[in-house]
Amino acid sequence: MRMPRQRPKRLVEPFTTREPIFVRLCVAFVDNLTLILRLAFIAGAFFLASDLRTLPEELNPPVVEVAPVQTNPVNRSAPTPAIEEDPGWLTSGVKQALNCTYENFRSEHYDECVKEASSIYTRPQADPDDTGYIMYETRTLFARLDN
16 A cells, blocks of 8 residues: 655745845845844944043143142122223113113112013012011010000
8 A cells, every 4th residue: 555645744935026125125124123233332332442441541631730820819799880981882871771780780779770560670678687677567565654
């Protein structure tokens, strides 16, 4: 008895070339894009590490002793709103506007500088340490004797 010859089972589907080669290359590229990006990241990290090793030598200049510089102390308080020279374009209105840009001058002359109600330039408030009984009513009762 002879056994009928059996065909071997296929392990893969037959290869068909219905897609152009360019499309197949693009599909392969997209499938392998994460692998390409990982390799590029690792290569970039190696180049960065090699550059960082030589970077301090290039950036740090040689140390040279320098004599200390004498400087005058600068007053860091608010500048004085005074205009020394009087050019032709500087009228009284312009001087007033320039002086109103300084906080000290604006707090002293608030009504002249701020014509309308403003949320940016608020009216200066009294210092709570200096007002005492002016801001709050006193809770002390006074007594007197009638003659």
